[in-house]
Amino acid sequence: MGDPHLHGAQEDVLGNYIVQKGLTMPELRDEILAQLANQVWHNHNAHNAERGWLLLAACLSGFAPSSRLDKFLLKFVSDYGQNGFQAVCQHRLMQAMGRAQQQGSGAARTFPPTQLEWITTHEKANMALDVSCFNGDQFSCPVHSWSTGEEVAGDILRHRGLAEGWRGWTVAMKNGVQWAELAGHDYVLDLVSDLELLRDFPRQKSYFIVGTEGPMAGRGCPRMWVAMWATFTQMASPGQQVLLA
Template identity: 30%
Template sequence: MGDYPAKQMQSPLDHTDQIFGPATKHEELRDEIYCQIMKQMTSNNTRFSMEHGWQLLWLCCGLFPPSQSLLKHTQRFLESRRREPLASDCLQRLQSSLRMEPRKLPPHQVELDAIQQNSTQIFHKIHFPNDTDEVFEVGTNTRIRDLIQNISKKLDLASADGFSIFVKTHDKVLSLTDTDYFFDSLRQITDWSKKSKRIKDGGPVNVQYHVFFMRKLWFNVIPGRDTEADLIFHFPQELPKYLRGYHVSTKEEMVNIAALLFRISVNNDKTQLVTIPKMLKELVPADQLKAMSENEWKKTITAAYNKQASMTVEEAKVAFLKAVFRWPTFGCAFFEVKQTSEEKFPDIVRIAVSKQGLTIIHPKTKEVLANHPFNHLANWCSGSTYFHMTIGSLAKGKKFLCETSLGYKMDDLITSYVTMYLRERKAAQTRNQRFDL
């Protein structure tokens, strides 16, 4: 609040961490924070100090409530100062925090930036896979699941099921847990990223991050059923997997898809047909580029493109999805790992995670080496350099050990699919019990 000279220069976030950090961990300190802020605001005639005091109290009311014994005094303090711009908002936040779980971490920089501008509305940019973004209002007590519902509603999606919020930092893409508060999740990730960067680079660091909204679980996805989801999410998320050569496809299918992708790129501009040889990397899977000569690709793609003459770009994107949907690898997440368990398998294998379970694939021949449904997995774990799983029973199961830096992603994805199936089974049991009654 600036009433006493600071011993050293600190950022506003350092100050709020110092004030609220211990209280988010220890409930017994929360009343002390409320008392100290209100005490310092009593008979305080310094406008600058009071402005900061109200900002601190606003943050405090959104993080955790005071105890029942202090609650009446806090409410009276706020009600007696109703003329203050932030007083009624503090009261609302206080009422809200009484109904919610307390926050686990101190305020995020975004919250601090907003209140320092005396803005009680907080907005955050959310990116989508089709290279667009939108700004959404996110409150102090907004949970990830609330934000998912809000985004789905605004985008007019048929369902929010299977979608997730992701945070991308300089070296990781992390999926956020539905039940967590948005700003607690952000704080946790940016703090962890700061810590690892500080160790690596030395000295204080600034962490850049982006928030994405994407499909995570590919179930109940039928191309053409929800065009908005197809165009914004399914097409841009499936296209890179196709071009990396993860699917098994015939020459005829590849020519048809290449013509669709060409139409998506140039629409009805036939003058661009001459550029097909230069565009092949954007039209044909990487491992199939040499299946025909450039001229043959051009000739066959041109013929297929002419057959699709009446198609729009949007229709071509849905047609691409319908073509890929026929393959068992549609909607899979693919991971290249080094395995050290199976002598019969190559050292490097490709693991595909889908709603069916885990499929181990030969990366060159694309032959399926093994299928493991989720109910065959006894357990799994991951670290910064590995992913391990036990197939069969815990006692007599077979261990499958992998070296990978993406173990955390595999772990999270498998856990999410298993949780989804358990939730579905529980819901079905509840429905059956009601029916029996």
């Protein structure tokens, strides 16, 4: 946090490396979160304190604390969060805790945060995807770090008036001629993070269904195709397209 030579993308890469350590080593998660809380506690250097809160929020975007720590950490960020990070960390932590209640204490993303997540966390802003359906419908869909493929697809279907049958849908992303499909219970932004990570980054194995001739036909789960454009433009190179399946 106190390194004056780290700036911009370098900070994000180092932050992603720390988050990745928590993703791959569950026994370190509480220790990482506790150390970050200790670093921001009464830190009188405003710049270093902001770096610490930013990294804490990024960690909470990727993995949940254990049940031994979660309520104490929620109390800490609620009482001592600074410069807008109180609400940011509260929301991320409560989303992570909710996911842990559903999936168990080991709830975690597959990959560290995307560039979009780093930017919106720094700006204390919400994320939304500009969605363009193939039938011409267009609207914005709010997402957060813990949004799953099924949740995003379900939000879109309900917005379009489908009262029943919206469960079981998921998300796919097109990158040139390659398609990557996401299991409904996995996280939408992991698709983007997988593309953004440096080639030699120590990433985990993903279980996306990858094909080069378009989304797989004849599978049991229902699908629809919705193009997500503007929000991902800053991260995706030409030819990359995020779709709902």
